[in-house]
Amino acid sequence: MIPLLRQFAFARYHRFASREQLLSWQNRQLERHLKWVCEHSPFYQSLRNQPLAAFPVMNKALMMAHLDAINTRGLKTEQLMSVALNAEQSRRFEQSVVNGVTVGLSSGTSGQRGLFLADPYEKQLWAGNILGKLLPGLWQKHRIALALRANSPLYKSVAKGPIQFFYADLNQPHDVWIRALDRFQPTLLIGSAQALQFCAMYSGTFGEPKMSPARIISGAEVLTPVDRALIEQAFSGELHEVYQCTEGFLACTDAQKQMRWNQDIVHIEKHWLNPEKTHYSPIITDFRRRTQPIIRYQLDDVIAAQHDDAPFEPLGAIAGRCGDxxxxxxxxxxxxxxxxxxxxxxxxxxxxxxxxxxxxxxxxxxxxxxxxxxxxxxxxxxxxxxxxxxxxxxxxxxxxxxxxxxxxxxxxxxxxxxx
The missing domain is CATH 3.30.300 (GMP Synthetase; Chain A, domain 3)
Incomplete structure (x- = not known):
């Protein structure tokens, strides 16, 4: 079975009986992953046979400073950044590839732009997870639209079989990309909270029928109650959220619209931000990514804590950036x-x-x-x-x-x- 289909089936149908079973399974994945990384990443070679807690906590500045040694393909940061910037400036994102590795660029909200790397195998794993967790139904054709700042060959890896894919370039005037979305009539609309607000306000006003997606997914920005209300009032489709960033596909809402960590992909540690332990910044370890290992990477995001007994742990909310x-x-x-x-x-x-x-x-x-x-x-x-x-x-x-x-x-x- 090809990786995409195998990961799709696992993400959509595998069930863990309890959180204890999930964590036990996750620990085995981590042990295997850390062993592989220490054998192939020069940066981590000295940590062979060490537990996860012995690995340094990483952030964007450290990742960019040491990316030459961290990545397992011998790629050079200077070349990767040049290719990513050229693709973004030309808007020809299909050219954002170095030695078969897709190169992406973060938005730089925290003051520094970061790179993310994914080889063809990792792209299939990513696509399988996205489709398995987010696709509304299996027995129909889907038109997936992305309203995001940058396209990537990574995103196009979800365009398989009965799935059509469309990228709305937000660098164009909003009447151009919204008219194009209206013409495409997506069944699944994925975008930043801000792009979805533009869709809610202007879809159907530029000469094409208004969009009517079966499911809308907000990601890449904080979705405040104000923003949610506007989008839900404009569209009758379900509104879900994803926590997707340079560092990975971290969380998404379940069938009950509760946001939960994707703990079948990532391990989560909590850096508590207050004595009451109501909010934390997550420290993530992705045990699927090998080209660019993401190990104990501390995000600048503020997460509101929430607790229940389900296997996958819930998030109360993505509450903004620590720096804000x-x-x-x-x-x-x-x-x-x-x-x-x-x-x-x-x-x-x-x-x-x-x-x-x-x-x-x-x-x-x-x-x-x-x-x-x-x-x-x-x-x-x-x-x-x-x-x-x-x-x-x-x-x-x-x-x-x-x-x-x-x-x-x-x-x-x-x-x-x-x-």
Whole structure:
């Protein structure tokens, strides 16, 4: 059986009886994977026969600094970056391949652009997982549309048999790519939260019939309650979420729309962000990826903790970036405010949809970007939140609503301070 079909069947039909069984199976995968990586990656050779806890915690800066030694194909970062940048600038993503390895480029939201590598076998595993977990039904033809910042040969690996594939280039004017999506009439629409909002607002307004996808999947950005409401009201299809980034296909919603870690692909460790252990940043180990090993890679994302007894562990929410937590007050007496608390406060205070962004520009100054009619209500919501958290007083400044561009990530809470 080819890897795609085998992985599709496993992702869609394999069931673990309990979390204990899953973790036992996962530990065997990890042991086998770490042994292979230490034999083939110069960076990890000295850690042969060591447990996972002995491996260094990785991040984007370290990955990029040591990618020549980390990757198992002898590829050079300088060449990989040149090929990826040329493909992105020319929008000819089929050229983003080096020695048979697909090269992708992250959006650089955290301040540094990262590379991801996948060989043909890993591309098939990725496609099998995506189709197994996300495809609405098997006995019908599917038209899958991606509304993302960059295309990749990786994405086209899902176009098999009765599956048609379409990439909407967000670098074009929105009337062009939305009209193209309307013409394609996807059954499965996958996009960033921001691109899906554009679809919700403008589909059907450029001379083509409005889209009516059976399933809509949001990924690559935080999906706030405000954004979810707009998309759900515009389309009658199911709205699901995926946690897909440069580092892998990490999580997705199940049939009950509960987001769960893909623990048949990745191992998760938690770096707790507060004493109450309500939020953490994930440290991931992907035991399927060999070309570019992802071992103990700490993401900059804030995850709201949630608990139940199902085999795959749930996520409460993807609550934003660690770097965009607000930090009110001077360094010795700062109150840290997680982004999802901001989303919740604004949602509870304002029933109708409001487009906004909250930006911290100094230790005691917040800028509210929104229509003037919402300024006071957002200020009052934030003031109440700060008071409840025991934060010091802040000064508010005001600006018009943010001018979103689908080619850049939508961040509703932004911290521009360097503490």
């Amino acid at each position: 937590c607000l930090r009110i007050g001077e360094e010795r007496a700062q109150t840290v405010i997680l982004p999802d608390l901001i989303y919740r406060a604004v949602t509870l205070a304002i029933a109708e949809r409001v487009d906004y962004r909250i930006t911290q520009t100094s230790s005691q100054c917040l800028t509210i970007e929104a229509l003037p009619s919402f300024h006071d209500r957002i200020r009052d919501a934030l003031s109440g939140l700060l008071q409840n958290l025991g934060a010091g007083a802040v000064r508010f400044e005001y600006a018009p609503p943010p001018d979103w561009n689908p080619m850049n990530k939508q961040r509703r809470v932004v911290n521009l301070c360097e503490f």
